[in-house]
Amino acid sequence: MIENLGFIVAAYVLVWGGIAVYLISLRRRRANAGSTRN
Amino acid sequence: MIETTAAPFPTIRVRPWLGRLAIAGSLIATFMALVWAPTDAVQGDVYRIIYVHVPLAWLAYLAFFVVFLASLGWLWTKRAWFDALAVASAEVGVLFTGMFIVAGSIWAKPTWGVWWTWDPRLVTTAVMFMMYVGYLLLRSLSTDFARRATRAAVLGVIAVIDIPIVHLSVLWMNSLHQLPTVLRAGGSPALDASMGMTLGICVIAFTLVYFAFLAERMSIELERQRRMFEARA
Numbered sequence: 674m675i676e677n678l679g680f681i682v683a684a685y686v687l688v689w690g691g692i693a694v695y696l697i698s699l700r701r702r703r704a705n706a707g708s709t710r711n
Numbered sequence: 712m713i714e715t716t717a718a719p720f721p722t723i724r725v726r727p728w729l730g731r732l733a734i735a736g737s738l739i740a741t742f743m744a745l746v747w748a749p750t751d752a753v754q755g756d757v758y759r760i761i762y763v764h765v766p767l768a769w770l771a772y773l774a775f776f777v778v779f780l781a782s783l784g785w786l787w788t789k790r791a792w793f794d795a796l797a798v799a800s801a802e803v804g805v806l807f808t809g810m811f812i813v814a815g816s817i818w819a820k821p822t823w824g825v826w827w828t829w830d831p832r833l834v835t836t837a838v839m840f841m842m843y844v845g846y847l848l849l850r851s852l853s854t855d856f857a858r859r860a861t862r863a864a865v866l867g868v869i870a871v872i873d874i875p876i877v878h879l880s881v882l883w884m885n886s887l888h889q890l891p892t893v894l895r896a897g898g899s900p901a902l903d904a905s906m907g908m909t910l911g912i913c914v915i916a917f918t919l920v921y922f923a924f925l926a927e928r929m930s931i932e933l934e935r936q937r938r939m940f941e942a943r944a
Contacts, residue, residue, distance in 0.1 A: 677757035677821045684760045684817045685741070688767065691810045692920060695803075699927050706934045 726930065729923040736916035740909075748909040760818040762909060766917035767811035772874050774804030774921065775843060782867030785860055791936050794860040797867055799928035801846050803921055808840045831880040839873040846870060856939065 675681070744762035751758040777800040784793035815833075816826045827833065846866050853859040902910065 676755045680757055680817050680821050681745075681759055684763060684814045685745070687813055687817070688763045688810050689737075689741075691806065695806050695924065699924070699931065702931050703927070706931050706938075 726923070726926045729919065729926055733916070733919035733923040736912075736919045740913040740916035743909040743912055748906055749903065751906075754822060757818065757821050760814055762913045763917075764811050764814045764818060765910060766914045767807045767814065769914060770917050770921045771804050771807040771811060771839075772878070773918075774800045774807060774925075775839070775871060775874055777925075778804065778843075778846070778867045779871035782864035785864045786868070789857070791856070791860070791940075792933070794856075794863070795929050795932035795936060796925075797860075797863065798847075798850060799925050799932055801843055801867070802928055803924045805840065805843045805847060806924075807917075807921070808836070808843065812836060812840060831883070832877065835873065835877045835880045839870075839877055842866075842870045842873060856936075 740762070744759055748759065748762070750756050778797050781793045781797035781800065784790065785797065812833075819828070820826050846863060849866055850859055850863050853862065
């Protein structure tokens with residue numbers, strides 16, 4: 674049994690979850706701004 | 712006179728590749744951090760939070776230093792490109808700072824017994840976070856592009872002073888926070904080789920994430936600027 678597993682999972686979910694949410698936010702802003710991919 | 716005809720940020724062309732590299736690096740880094748790296752003899756497995764906490768902290772320093780350089784660039788040349796770089800880096804820096812503060816708080820509970828304490832490192836970091844949140848808020852106070860960019864650039868130049876204060880606060884004052892583990896003056900990293908390697912891979916992965924976000928956010932900002940200048944013309 675891994676000690677303090679809940680804390681480890683919470684930290685990683687928070688960080689990668691935060692990155693995923695920011696990525697979604699960027700994608701939405703890009704969609705609103707119109708595609709400029711090159 | 713505002714210069715708006717600067718060439719596009721070179722990384723915009725490599726944006727898709729940056730994104731793929733960031734995803735691949737993140738998967739490898741997470742595997743190494745959670746599975747490959749050995750358990751710490753003192754803290755047990757909870758020390759694994761270091762692999763997200765420390766890289767995010769370093770990348771936040773980098774992001775705010777880029778804000779400083781871009782702010783100088785705007786003040787010097789009045790090229791709108793620099794303002795786009797500054798706001799993009801500030802936004803990613805605030806995200807990373809917020810996440811490393813909360814990850815540090817989660818790490819503090821099982822190791823220090825508290826979620827938060829008024830420790831010099833924690834307080835100076837919170838001040839840094841608030842300064843750059845203020846930087847982003849300041850940008851919404853004026854609709855005049857040049858005035859807004861100049862005000863933000865002045866704050867971007869001033870606020871960078873908090874980076875060395877945050878990093879050195881554990882040396883200058885009595886602190887509950889541990890001393891620098893890797894970037895130590897006059898000493899090799901106080902870290903096992905495999906842990907150091909894992910930390911290095913995690914830093915590379917988060918650096919790729921930073922540059923991928925920076926390129927994407929900057930591209931959106933440049934597009935917004937282009938529309939704004941076209942509407943005014």
